[in-house]
Amino acid sequence: MRVLVLNGPNLQRLGTRQPDVYGTTTLADVARTLSEQAPEGVRVELRQTDDEATLIGWLHEAVDTGSPVILNPAAFTHYSYALHDAVVIVTETGLPLIEVHISNPHARDEFRHVSVVSPVATGVIAGLGTAGYGLALAWIVERSGTDR
Numbered sequence: 001m002r003v004l005v006l007n008g009p010n011l012q013r014l015g016t017r018q019p020d021v022y023g024t025t026t027l028a029d030v031a032r033t034l035s036e037q038a039p040e041g042v043r044v045e046l047r048q049t050d051d052e053a054t055l056i057g058w059l060h061e062a063v064d065t066g067s068p069v070i071l072n073p074a075a076f077t078h079y080s081y082a083l084h085d086a087v088v089i090v091t092e093t094g095l096p097l098i099e100v101h102i103s104n105p106h107a108r109d110e111f112r113h114v115s116v117v118s119p120v121a122t123g124v125i126a127g128l129g130t131a132g133y134g135l136a137l138a139w140i141v142e143r144s145g146t147d148r
């Protein structure tokens with residue numbers, strides 16, 4: 001099984017971007033930790049883009065390849081109906097898609113209180129730092145061993 005870990009705009013700057021909010025862990029650190037965590041037979045592929053169309057293309061790819069998704073949509077979370085529609089295309093196939101946020105958007109600016117992704121995601125993890133990615137992976141791995 002391959003798990004796609006997809007990250008939206010500005011997340012390439014993790015490590016130096018607002019460390020008081022996002023911590024000092026880089027996206028490369030996250031990729032390494034997830035690969036170490038993944039059991040045999042599970043391959044983790046972490047990607048980042050600032051481009052909405054690219055992110056949507058990757059979600060279509062997830063459907064075509066049957067890959068569960070961990071998605072941090074970053075600021076697209078709050079306004080991209082195109083991303084919302086692409087997430088529906090993933091989850092309506094039965095593939096899990098976990099929305100992850102490093103910070104807790106509900107404890108921040110008002111515009112971050114709305115997620116257009118959450119209503120169509122399988123689940124949401126927010127505010128637990130970069131550990132949220134690992135928790136999402138653990139759930140996906142556990143679920144893949146059951147017939148739920």
Ligand code: DQA
Pocket residue numbers: 009010011072073074075076077100101102103104105112
């Ligand atoms: C974020 C939260 C979003 O509001 C913000 O735009 C991001 C990162 C998070 O991981 O906490 O870029 O998705």
